[in-house]
Amino acid sequence: MAKRSETPIEERDYSTIYFVCSALLALTTFWAVLDMIWVRSPWQRTQVQFNKMEREQLVAKREELIAQMDQNGYAELEKNLAAAQAELQSETYQKALADSAQVAHEIADAVQAYRFAKSEADAEYYLFKEAQYHNDTDAYQQHGQKYRADSTKAVEWKAKWDDAEKRKLEIQTSLNGYRQKITETRAQMAAMTKEIDDLSFRIDRINERSIKIQQVVMTEFVKGNFQNFINNVDRCHTCHTAVSRKGFENLEQPFTTHPSLDTLLKIHPVERFGCTPCHDGQGSALQNAAFAHGEVKHWERPLLRGRFAYSGCNKCHANEL
Incomplete structure (x- = not known):
């Protein structure tokens, strides 16, 4: 080879x-x-x-509230709503609808006739006064008669208009009585399901929530080794997602709510100050908990624990302590 x-x-x-x-x-x-x-x-x-x-x-x-909702008479409200909606198909309601349409036509006709009669009366009144000014007796009498006749027509049509408006109001009151039952029942149902709807909305938002790094950058917050101020980057609430939210007090770390949410976090919001200014640790690290807590070689400020957990306050409040 x-x-x-x-x-x-x-x-x-x-x-x-x-x-x-x-x-x-x-x-x-x-x-x-x-x-x-x-x-x-x-x-x-x-x-x-x-x-x-x-x-x-x-x-x-949500399931608990749905069970309570059935006990609070939601099914009865559904029956009432169905009955109220069925009344909209009744002969009485349908007749009221037809009467409403008819009276609307009558009002439109009366309004148009009134305006025409009023316009003609105004025109005859102008001619009547003009004849009076020029001492034209024949024209004065002729236009005076037409003016009075047109004015009478206008008054008659105005009366018909007013009468139709009254009947319209009566019919609308009757129709609103049917509709009011539906509106009130729906309002009661909406009030009963409001909290459930809010929970459903929150669940949908969780499903749409993106997985991302939560970061706070505090400009010129700490002193570097050369006595110059440098930025501090804090990503702690990337994992401690519920630290500033109520309702998770009974969960274990890192999912629990901060124990001083209504006091310390109220004036030191995480979204502005982060966590490391108070509790130390390596706030920018995300690789694992040991890195993030600063429990690694060469990191000088590991996470404060136990009775020292709040001992970092003197960094900013030395004069108050």
């Missing part, structure tokens, strides 16, 4: 080398993707877990 060095370059077999290189490239690519979406991103799973817990909590509460 000829030595490889004796084989012309264009005839040499590189398939093994290409295969090994391709396999290494595929493995490193797979490792890089896995490292990015899994190893370095536990916070994504934390948010998914919290969303699941919150969704289950809201669904359970």
Whole structure:
């Protein structure tokens, strides 16, 4: 067998080398993707877990309210609504609708006739006064008679108009009586389902909620090693998603509500101050809890725990302590 060095370059077999290189490239690519979406991103799973817990909590509460709603007479309201809607098909209601349409036509005819008669009366009055000014006796008498006749017609049509308006009001009152039952019943049903609808809305928002890093940047907040002020980046509530929300007091970390939500967080909102100014830790780290809590080599300010949890206040409030 000829030595490889004796084989012309264009005839040499590189398939093994290409295969090994391709396999290494595929493995490193797979490792890089896995490292990015899994190893370095536990916070994504934390948010998914919290969303699941919150969704289950809201669904359970909604089911409880639905059960209570049945006991509070919601089914009876549904029957009342169906009965009120059925009345809209009754002969009395349909006759009132027809009368309403008829009286609307009568009003339109009366209004038009009144306006024509009034316009003709105004025109005759002008001619009547003009004849009076010019001492034209014949024209004066002629236009005076027409003016009085047109004025009488206008008064008659105005009376018909007013009468039709009264009948319209009576019919509308009758129709509104039927509709009011439906409106009131629907309002009672809406009041009974309001909290359920709110919970359904919140559940839908959870389903649409994006998984993302929550970050607070405090400009020139801390001093660096060279006595210069540098920015402080805090991402703690990426995992502590419910820290500033009520309703999660009984959950374990990192899903629980802050115990001083109504006092300390009221004047130090997480969205503005983050967490590390008070509790220390490595606020920008997301790779795992140990990194985020600063419990790693060379990090000088690990998370304050136990009776020291609130000992960071003197950073800003040294004069008050």
